[in-house]
Amino acid sequence: MLKSWTPAEMPEKSDLKEQMTAVQDRLYDLQMKIKEHKLPVLVLFEGWSAAGKGSIIGKVIKNIDPRFFKVATMSAPSTEEIRRPFLYRYMKQIPEEGKFTFLDSGWLEQTAKEVLEGSMSGEAYEKRTESIRRFERQLTDNGYLVLKFFMEIDKDEQKKRMKKLLDSHDTSWRVSDFDMWQHEHYKKCEKVFDRCLKDTNLPTSPWYIIDAGNRKWAELQVMETLVNNIDVALQNQRHSVPIPQNVFPLVNMPRLSEIELKGKTVEDEKYSQELKKLQVHLGELHNRLYRERIPVIITYEGWDAAGKGGNIKRVAGALDPRGYEVHPIASPEPHEKSRHYLWRFWTRLPKDGHIAIFDRTWYGRVMVERLEGFCSENDWKRAYNEINEFEKELHDWGAVILKFWVQIDKETQLKRFTERQNNPEKQWKITNEDWRNREKWDQYETAVNEMLKKTSTSYAPWHILESVDKKYARIKALKIIIKELEKVLD
Numbered sequence: 001m002l003k004s005w006t007p008a009e010m011p012e013k014s015d016l017k018e019q020m021t022a023v024q025d026r027l028y029d030l031q032m033k034i035k036e037h038k039l040p041v042l043v044l045f046e047g048w049s050a051a052g053k054g055s056i057i058g059k060v061i062k063n064i065d066p067r068f069f070k071v072a073t074m075s076a077p078s079t080e081e082i083r084r085p086f087l088y089r090y091m092k093q094i095p096e097e098g099k100f101t102f103l104d105s106g107w108l109e110q111t112a113k114e115v116l117e118g119s120m121s122g123e124a125y126e127k128r129t130e131s132i133r134r135f136e137r138q139l140t141d142n143g144y145l146v147l148k149f150f151m152e153i154d155k156d157e158q159k160k161r162m163k164k165l166l167d168s169h170d171t172s173w174r175v176s177d178f179d180m181w182q183h184e185h186y187k188k189c190e191k192v193f194d195r196c197l198k199d200t201n202l203p204t205s206p207w208y209i210i211d212a213g214n215r216k217w218a219e220l221q222v223m224e225t226l227v228n229n230i231d232v233a234l235q236n237q238r239h240s241v242p243i244p245q246n247v248f249p250l251v252n253m254p255r256l257s258e259i260e261l262k263g264k265t266v267e268d269e270k271y272s273q274e275l276k277k278l279q280v281h282l283g284e285l286h287n288r289l290y291r292e293r294i295p296v297i298i299t300y301e302g303w304d305a306a307g308k309g310g311n312i313k314r315v316a317g318a319l320d321p322r323g324y325e326v327h328p329i330a331s332p333e334p335h336e337k338s339r340h341y342l343w344r345f346w347t348r349l350p351k352d353g354h355i356a357i358f359d360r361t362w363y364g365r366v367m368v369e370r371l372e373g374f375c376s377e378n379d380w381k382r383a384y385n386e387i388n389e390f391e392k393e394l395h396d397w398g399a400v401i402l403k404f405w406v407q408i409d410k411e412t413q414l415k416r417f418t419e420r421q422n423n424p425e426k427q428w429k430i431t432n433e434d435w436r437n438r439e440k441w442d443q444y445e446t447a448v449n450e451m452l453k454k455t456s457t458s459y460a461p462w463h464i465l466e467s468v469d470k471k472y473a474r475i476k477a478l479k480i481i482i483k484e485l486e487k488v489l490d
Helices: 013-037 053-061 107-117 122-141 155-166 177-184 186-199 215-235 268-291 308-316 362-366 377-397 410-422 432-439 441-455 470-489
Strands: 041-047 069-073 100-104 145-152 207-211 296-302 324-328 355-359 400-407 462-466
Touching: 013 215, 041 053, 041 107, 041 215, 053 069, 053 100, 053 145, 053 215, 107 122, 107 186, 122 145, 122 377, 145 215, 155 177, 177 186, 207 215, 268 308, 268 470, 296 308, 308 324, 308 355, 308 400, 308 470, 362 377, 362 441, 377 400, 377 441, 400 470, 410 432, 432 441, 462 470
Parallel strands: 041 100, 041 145, 069 100, 145 207, 296 355, 296 400, 324 355, 400 462
Antiparallel strands: none
């Protein structure tokens, strides 16, 4: 892209000034439309060292109400961020509906730097670029405008700007050792940048190469591209997007009606003995997970009153409290609802060596959100593939993913609901919403069957816990967890 790129002709000084005034006025007006139409805008600035990314961002945001934007400098990942998936720190920064986020450097620079340092090549690079493409496509599919600018300057211009920075005590700190190395190896870096740009250039989130040799001209190019794309995005907001075909290997799952619940019981004495033995074993494995820096994600879905909470309690009881966290997932908070639906799960992922347990999960998208009309049909149908992609990202990171569906029949649920209703100490566990959901049992069963069929992948299969006898389900869950952890630790 860089080698074949032809810069646009810079207008005359008077025309440049006139055009700049017009585009500034347009951006000022558009920001209110962005707020009104709840359009989230993510703007990424990449480019050569000393190309002026920071100064351009500073000029753009002068035309936007400070309540509607955030600027994040994405320098080298911190020690904490290194222990999370690659996309974690970028997903954290995505804007709310109706707002801007401007990123000073991002996933292209991080990827290119790792390639240049020799720490990433071949298959790892292909996985990385695939992750980036999926990330950007998911954002645009979910209504985000993603704009990516690469600030281009030649080697001579870079040398001149770096010298100016180095000559002043107040600015010399802005030139890093890597910046100097980049200048010395300009051609090598150009080749890597070119490859990364080509591999992450998508129809819905293309790269815009900006001639940054003249700062005023660079500002106008960015501003015009920004407002033109906002105009188009506002016009296309109502359009549905294609539903991608699943490309991930699936595991056959039974329908809920085919799951045998009779005879799935365990006697009290045997339960107590097995529980203690399994918890001790799991505790030992947890220590090994930490030493080997293996992250674990355990998710629970199931019918109301199926026994998810008690199951989680027995699993957590075996773990070092410093190395795990349980996330009870309720209806999204306003700041969560105004972002991509996976955002609140990305931000709750564990560090490597730690365990995250989710009581309800991202599968709400294809169950409660589907059935209650909280998202469009296009949204929930698209979510099956998005979830498979999300879990593939976690798997490629090195995470062990364990997904449990806690199964009971309709009669067992009624019995447990009634017991809760009649017991003052347990009445808090039963709500009108629980009774209302029960009336939609058949609809939920249809949705769950489709969910199990379309999201039980070879790298993140579903496991059924028969829970008419809660003790049986607890023992089964512990055995499955131990078995899967032993696979990765052996």
